Amino acid sequence: MKTLIMIAVAAISFSACNNNDNQPNETTATSGDTAKTGMQSATTVTNSNMAINNMVKAYLELKNALANDNSKDAATAGSEMQKAVENADPATFSADQKKIFADVKDDAIEHAEHIAANASNIAHQREHFETLSKDLYDMVKVFGTGQTLYQTHCPMYNNNKGANWLSETKDIKNPYLGAKMSTCGEVKEELKQRP
Amino acid sequence: MSRMKKIGLGVLIVLTGIQFIKPASNENGQALPSDISTTISIPSNVQLILQTACYDCHSNNTNYPWYASIQPMGWLLNNHIKDGKKELNFSEFGSYSLRRQLSKLKSIASQVKDDEMPLASYTMLHRKARLTKEQKALITDWAQNTKDNLEQIKP
Numbered sequence: 376m377k378t379l380i381m382i383a384v385a386a387i388s389f390s391a392c393n394n395n396d397n398q399p400n401e402t403t404a405t406s407g408d409t410a411k412t413g414m415q416s417a418t419t420v421t422n423s424n425m426a427i428n429n430m431v432k433a434y435l436e437l438k439n440a441l442a443n444d445n446s447k448d449a450a451t452a453g454s455e456m457q458k459a460v461e462n463a464d465p466a467t468f469s470a471d472q473k474k475i476f477a478d479v480k481d482d483a484i485e486h487a488e489h490i491a492a493n494a495s496n497i498a499h500q501r502e503h504f505e506t507l508s509k510d511l512y513d514m515v516k517v518f519g520t521g522q523t524l525y526q527t528h529c530p531m532y533n534n535n536k537g538a539n540w541l542s543e544t545k546d547i548k549n550p551y552l553g554a555k556m557s558t559c560g561e562v563k564e565e566l567k568q569r570p
Numbered sequence: 571m572s573r574m575k576k577i578g579l580g581v582l583i584v585l586t587g588i589q590f591i592k593p594a595s596n597e598n599g600q601a602l603p604s605d606i607s608t609t610i611s612i613p614s615n616v617q618l619i620l621q622t623a624c625y626d627c628h629s630n631n632t633n634y635p636w637y638a639s640i641q642p643m644g645w646l647l648n649n650h651i652k653d654g655k656k657e658l659n660f661s662e663f664g665s666y667s668l669r670r671q672l673s674k675l676k677s678i679a680s681q682v683k684d685d686e687m688p689l690a691s692y693t694m695l696h697r698k699a700r701l702t703k704e705q706k707a708l709i710t711d712w713a714q715n716t717k718d719n720l721e722q723i724k725p
Contacts, residue, residue: 482670502680506673 419464423472424569426463427518430483433459434511435543437490441504441550442557446497453490453500456507460484475517483510501551505538512541519569526564531556539563588641593648598630598661606663610671610720616712620660623688623699627654630661635695650692668720675717679710 420426433455440448460483465473486507490500512526525542532538532551540550540560547560606612612620626632627650637643658674666674681687683706693700701709 478667478669481667482673485670485673502676506676510669 420462421464421467423468423518424521426459426468427514428521429459430456430463430511431515431520431522431524431541433487434507434541437504437507438540438542438550439548441497441501442548442553444497444553446500447494449497449500449504450491450494453487453492457484457487457491460487471517475514479510479514483507486510497553501532504540504550505533508538508540512539515541515566520566521568523568524566525562526566527560528563529560531559541566585641591641591645592639593644595634596630596632596648596651596655597634602630602661604662604665606660609664610716613712616708619701619705619709623696623701623705625660626696626699627651627692628658628660629655630659650689672717672720675713675720679713679717682706682709682713 420429433452437449437452437456440446440452460480463476463480465476468476486503489503490507493499493503515524522543525545526539527542527547528537528539529549529551530537538551542548542562545562547558547562549557549559552559607617632647632651634647638647658678663671663674678687682701688696688699688701
């Protein structure tokens with residue numbers, strides 16, 4: 376009888392395992408920082424300045440991790456970014472802010488999610504980072520920023536198609552090419568800290 | 571009854587039992603108003619590739635293989651379809667924000683180009699979904715061009 380039960384359990388858990396085949400990845404990527412931001416993620420952020428500041432903070436961590444070729448830290452920052460977007464509650468946003476946030480939200484969450492889930496694939500993280508950079512730039516243009524940011528352009532990434540990113544410094548530290556081409560890029564625009 | 575027989579009987583009971591737990595099938599029949607074909611022009615040769623190589627997991631209409639009605643294979647397939655549709659659903663593409671449509675077109679091109687899609691585990695059993703170099707180029711060019719065109723009309 377015991378063996379019967381064991382087989383039944385084995386058969387069921389076999390299928391159960393497969394049901395969740397791609398989840399462990401995501402859990403490991405997010406579990407590390409749940410403790411860190413546990414307090415934060417429980418509350419929603421309605422203040423628009425705070426909402427964008429949280430996103431910029433997570434984004435810059437992500438950008439710096441990619442510039443250092445550190446895909447693991449990038450994954451952690453990716454899930455921070457995901458939370459920052461998810462926790463932003465547009466209730467008190469202005470009409471323009473609501474509009475751009477509604478446009479960006481799903482897209483940004485998805486990119487952040489993929490960056491978090493691909494801790495072993497930095498090339499793929501960078502692909503999503505490129506579009507995420509555009510999402511955040513469009514939001515900062517409407518929301519303003521709590522710290523001065525620089526829209527920077529690297530003409531070499533993606534077979535010379537080029538790509539942009541936001542940086543907190545004028546010094547170039549390329550998040551697309553990492554150490555191998557660290558100083559490639561130039562500042563295109565300064566996004567001044569809101570007064 | 572010997573030990574082996576008991577085990578055999580147990581396996582049989584479990585296998586028979588699970589046949590009654592069937593996931594709902596992913597077959598919608600008619601095209602939704604949000605279907606990609608209603609908003610984006612797709613040449614027929616591209617459409618054919620999308621249908622044979624992508625739609626099983628990325629639309630509301632799966633063309634099920636015979637073993638899908640046998641469990642646990644059906645459960646496994648059902649999960650793949652659920653995950654696939656969450657990432658990209660051609661039947662709902664038109665309801666995505668323009669920004670998300672652009673992201674998806676970019677991902678379609680890069681995933682096909684990098685041989686990440688269609689999944690190797692899928693093409694192993696679906697020979698028709700194995701894309702030739704020319705077919706891959708058709709898909710990536712179409713996705714890239716559609717993206718470029720959409721970007722131009724974007725406000």
